[in-house]
Amino acid sequence: MYDFDYYKPASVAEAARLLAAGDSKLLAGGMSLIPSLKMRLNRYSALVDLGAVLDIKGIRRDGNFLVIGAMTPHAVVAASAEVRKILPAIASLAEGIGDPLVRNRGTMGGSMANADPAADYPSAILGLGATVVTHLRQIAGDDFFKGVFETALQAGEIIKEVHFPIPQKAAYTKYRQPASRFALVGVFVSKSADGVRVAVTGAAPSVFRFTAAEAALAKRFDPAALDGITIKPDDLNSDIHASAEYRAHCVVEITRRAVLAAQ
Amino acid sequence: MSGTHKVSMTVNGKTVTGNVEGRTLLVQFLREHLQLTGTHVGCDTSQCGCCTVHLNGNGVKSCAVLALACEDANVVTIEGLANGDKLHPMQEAFREHHGLQCGYCTPGMIMSAVDMVNRNGFELDEKTVRKHLEGNICRCTGYHNIVLAVQAGAAAMKNS
Ligand SMILES: Cc1cc2nc3c(=O)[nH]c(=O)nc-3n(C[C@H](O)[C@H](O)[C@H](O)COP(=O)(O)OP(=O)(O)OC[C@H]3O[C@@H](n4cnc5c(N)ncnc54)[C@H](O)[C@@H]3O)c2cc1C
Ligand code: FES
Ligand code: FES
Numbered sequence: 001m002y003d004f005d006y007y008k009p010a011s012v013a014e015a016a017r018l019l020a021a022g023d024s025k026l027l028a029g030g031m032s033l034i035p036s037l038k039m040r041l042n043r044y045s046a047l048v049d050l051g052a053v054l055d056i057k058g059i060r061r062d063g064n065f066l067v068i069g070a071m072t073p074h075a076v077v078a079a080s081a082e083v084r085k086i087l088p089a090i091a092s093l094a095e096g097i098g099d100p101l102v103r104n105r106g107t108m109g110g111s112m113a114n115a116d117p118a119a120d121y122p123s124a125i126l127g128l129g130a131t132v133v134t135h136l137r138q139i140a141g142d143d144f145f146k147g148v149f150e151t152a153l154q155a156g157e158i159i160k161e162v163h164f165p166i167p168q169k170a171a172y173t174k175y176r177q178p179a180s181r182f183a184l185v186g187v188f189v190s191k192s193a194d195g196v197r198v199a200v201t202g203a204a205p206s207v208f209r210f211t212a213a214e215a216a217l218a219k220r221f222d223p224a225a226l227d228g229i230t231i232k233p234d235d236l237n238s239d240i241h242a243s244a245e246y247r248a249h250c251v252v253e254i255t256r257r258a259v260l261a262a263q
Numbered sequence: 264m265s266g267t268h269k270v271s272m273t274v275n276g277k278t279v280t281g282n283v284e285g286r287t288l289l290v291q292f293l294r295e296h297l298q299l300t301g302t303h304v305g306c307d308t309s310q311c312g313c314c315t316v317h318l319n320g321n322g323v324k325s326c327a328v329l330a331l332a333c334e335d336a337n338v339v340t341i342e343g344l345a346n347g348d349k350l351h352p353m354q355e356a357f358r359e360h361h362g363l364q365c366g367y368c369t370p371g372m373i374m375s376a377v378d379m380v381n382r383n384g385f386e387l388d389e390k391t392v393r394k395h396l397e398g399n400i401c402r403c404t405g406y407h408n409i410v411l412a413v414q415a416g417a418a419a420m421k422n423s
Contacts (some may be wrong), residue, residue: 003284003286003287006332008334009330027329027332034328034329035308035327038308049329098397100375100397102309102398104321105324105328231387
């Protein structure tokens with residue numbers, strides 16, 4: 001790693017001020033950032049650690065929304081009685097991230113900001129139509145992810161929390177790449193008064209909505225509604241773990257299983 | 264910019280201080296500054312769990328945590344488990360059940376196992392143990408005896 005200065009502010013406002021100066025980068029759990037710094041992929045003059053910003057850590061219910069603070073570790077979300085009760089799909093998603101040691105440190109906000117194409121949390125943003133609240137504005141979930149490791153966040157913009165609408169039914173089903181435990185294909189489905197959402201992670205350069213499946217499931221929220229629905233492999237990822245054709249098959253099959261789990 | 268900065272934390276019950284760079288990892292601070300070399304570095308890419316320590320009561324991979332981020336924190340390493348010459352029940356169980364061969368992964372396995380007991384209690388079924396050890400890789404044993412050792416160690420911790 002190249003060396004850098006280190007700051008640990010106690011508030012979002014102070015963190016924003018520190019980020020504005022020089023070429024600084026936010027640090028949350030460090031589970032993605034530190035390994036990338038070790039590879040010297042990037043160089044920053046300073047890291048601004050959010051570890052002491054306590055008001056963006058925690059879970060609460062706000063009307064029909066589950067609100068998760070950016071600095072909430074995956075392990076805390078997975079173990080939360082509140083999350084298990086009102087949005088169990090999010091608890092099981094968090095429970096399936098990496099391994100226990102990663103879950104103790106890695107955070108929801110870090111995962112969203114990182115926008116790894118195979119990460120789990122991004123599928124919950126699109127799959128529920130969540131809203132990302134930063135220190136500057138609110139960003140609609142559908143506008144948040146822009147591409148491989150790319151989001152709508154501006155330089156120096158800090159995610160404070162994410163508001164997940166509480167659906168009638170939801171489930172997240174992941175087919176894990178067994179070595180990394182990231183999603184080979186992961187599907188988040190939800191059904192609410194606003195309709196059905198199906199979000200797919202791991203299969204393409206960025207998380208996306210599987211609109212053909214949404215239309216079919218809106219008519220009938222049942223795995224059988226997906227009979228005859230396919231997805232073209234053309235825009236899907238192909239790598240040593242799985243070809244695009246295989247992923248296309250998995251997308252439909254994992255959607256079917258997610259719908260079954262959400263019944 | 265950069266240079267060294269003072270850091271102070273509690274390690275195995277003792278307050279320690281040192282001068283580290285921004286980029287100094289917790290595992291480097293433990294091994295190179297404090298000479299606590301029981302915490303190993305296997306992969307340095309956050310995969311293997313050899314470097315597992317407890318940070319404020321949670322198992323973490325110390326190769327992916329900055330030393331400066333641990334200011335005022337409470338850290339426990341493998342050296343902090345035994346009581347003088349008396350091994351911790353989890354250490355004793357690894358010896359008794361032959362839960363190691365080369366021993367390289369063992370400190371991390373044991374720290375992870377104790378974290379598991381703290382979270383899941385003293386009675387652990389095989390599935391729970393295997394699932395909780397997903398972040399700890401062993402290249403020798405095939406895990407069978409590690410699982411037995413963790414289950415026995417957990418039970419022994421209940422009575423200690
Ligand atoms: C062995 C291993 C296995 C893993 N397996 C999985 C898996 O199965 N599924 C999965 O989804 N993930 C997995 N991960 C990634 C893990 O979930 C990370 O915790 C997560 O991607 C990043 O969160 P972090 O808190 O560690 O962020 P960091 O690494 O600290 O930061 C990541 C990025 O987000 C930015 N950032 C952090 N917080 C904010 C904020 N509040 N506002 C704006 N920007 C911010 C940082 O500047 C940085 O660019 C794995 C990681 C490891 C090491
Ligand atoms: S050395 Fe830290 S996980 Fe391998
Ligand atoms: S005993 Fe050799 S790596 Fe586990």
